[in-house]
Each structure stands twice: as structure tokens, then as C-alpha cells.
Amino acid sequence: MLTINVTAVYVDDQAKALAFYTDVLGFVKKTDVPAGGARWLTVVSPAHPDGVELLLEPTGHPAAKVYKEALVADGIPFTSFAVEDVQAEYERLSAAGVEFTQKPTDLGPVVTAVFDDTCGNLIQIAAEKG
């Protein structure tokens, strides 16, 4: 049986990414060990400390940089996180200076919004409607 325990976002700068993903978004650091020239650096949601870890992986490969820029130009998020209330998160993160490329949008079964993680990615937040 295989388990999904980690998922990754490519970040331009690991230290900057750790600050944004913890101080601004509210994740907590789980693992931080040297790995070659970089670090195996993961964060988790404080609500699920033993849940799936998010790996803040350096954008090392030149193709990854091109890929990220192309996604951002078209407004496409690299990944999506679940939230309870998109509007509340939009207000909280906007107040913290986070830039949104898509304000909260009611799409029927789900509400979504998209913001810039300052590390080269757009990230979607989504809440299913009860």
C-alpha cells in the first residue's frame, strides 16, 4: 500500500518561502534537514500536524522556472489548499499584504480565490459549499 505523505511547490528561495508559508499563511515547520546544497524543508497545517507535508522545493532546474512563469502569466495556480471560508481567508491574507489575482469567486459547488505566494507561484484556496 502506497501513501501520499508529501507534495511539493517549487520556490525561488527556501528561506523566504518558509517565512511566507509559516508567518503569513499559518503553516508550521515540520522537517528541515540539509539535502545536498539545499534543505529538505517541509511545512504542515497546524490542524493536521501528522497530515500531508508540503515540501518547499528549490526551483533548481531551468525548465521549472520557465514552467512557473508560464503558469503565472495565464493566472494558473500551481496547487490548491482547502480552507473553511474563502472570503475570510481573502480578508485575512489581503490585510497581511498578500496579492490576489482572483478574488473570491462563487463557482456553484465551490468558492475559490487565487493569490501570489511571493515565491514564483500562484496558489488557489477553495472551500466546498456545505
Next chain:
Amino acid sequence: MSEALFKALADATRRAILDELTDRNDQTLFEICTRLAMKHGLGSSRQAISQHLAVLEEAGLVTTRREGRYKYHHLDTTPLRSIVERWPTE
């Protein structure tokens, strides 16, 4: 110009794009594609939507604006005035 305008309006997907830009102006390509898929059940590819946007842009109904690394699509209904001016009711 008027040929481009009538051509642009003569397609249901392009009219849906105009509807969604009326709901909120200045959208990324991703937001437009998401709205068409989720709210209109349109499964067009991103490339197809890009081509529809190019037709709308040619008609002057949509303009694009780069803001940093992002690109937003803006609705401009000014060209529609030429229709009522061509066939005034008074």
C-alpha cells in the same frame, strides 16, 4: 471593424465570456476558463478560449493589460454603441 464586431458576438462561448467579464472585470485566463467550465458547463480547451479572446480583442470588446507577471482581460463595451447608432429607433 463592424464585421469583426458582429463576428465576435455570433458565438455562444464568446457571449458567455462577455457575461462573465460583466460579472467581474479584469480576469486572468485561468479565471475565465474556470468560470466557463464551472458556471456554463463549457469544456473548451485553454487554447480554444485564448482564440475566442483574440476574436473579442480584434473587435475591441476585450483589451488585455499586463500587471507585473500577470495578464488581465478587460471588457470594453464601447464598440456596441455603433450598433444602436447604426439603427436608431427615433
